[in-house]
Amino acid sequence: ELVHKVRQAVQRRQAEHNLRESERTxxxxxxxxxxxxxxxxxxxxxxxxxxxxxxxFGLEPDQMTRRNLHEFIPLDLGCDRKARVTEVIASKKPVRFEDRRDELFLENSFYPIFDESGDVFRLAMYSRDITDRKRSEQDLHTAYEQIAADEEELREKYNELSLSEKQVRESEERYRSLVETTGTGYVVLDMQGKVLDANDEYIRLTGRSSLDEIMGRSVTEWTAPYDLERNSEEVSRCARNGFVRGLEIDYMYPDRTIQPLEVNASVVSSESGDIILTLCRDISIRKRERRECSS
Structure with missing residues (x-):
């Protein structure tokens, strides 16, 4: 019997030791x-x-345990958190949401923890500070708006030009330089969507290496298959309405790499007839950030 008690005591101490080790881990x-x-x-x-x-909260972890979350947060925030908990309990699924606290932007997740009967009896809360990411998104949005404004001014000035052939060439070079500095693809199309001229950035966006590879060819030739019909419709719509704004579409390189674009186009009168002046911007970063925000 003594041996049995000693064995039990040893086992109990070992269990306590394992528990402490688990808690530390x-x-x-x-x-x-x-x-x-x-x-x-x-x-x-x-x-x-x-x-x-x-x-x-300016505290140590031990100062918060065994106390209610309501003690540390404003009433309205406490009501919101209670509603989120109720949602998790009812759905038995995690909830994710963002909120703002003063100058902080937070990304929050509540995960259910189930008891043996499958009911939610505890929750794990995760909160991530995404303030820097939000500020970067705002800076990026402001930059896009500025580029869009510059593009609109460029289109208006282009339509106002009524110059001699030499002046037209000089003006075209001046505005082409402006487009180049914004990293924008520039392509001139006939009314059927075939390339008459393009800058180096647009050639890059098509996945080709020289103007000769795209000259006289339809833009649908490097449009991603799933966007072919839509792109063809947008070219026709531009010819009818005189413009297209904010069109997001994908090109496909010869190696099948996908290149996302934002397209803005206007019909412009020239000596040889109407042409479509098109400005294309690489939006790969914007689309990747959208996916990251929604994931």
């Missing part, structure tokens, strides 16, 4: 991330938080 994992992380009950009682979470 879990704590290290929580503190290894810069995200603010908390484990809460369904009534918002805090069971554990990492250092990043506590730091947002």
């Amino acid at each position: 879990s704590r290290a994992l929580l503190d290894a991330t810069t995200d603010a992380v908390a484990l809460i009950t369904c009534d918002l009682t805090i069971l554990a938080v990492n250092e990043s979470f506590a730091r947002r």
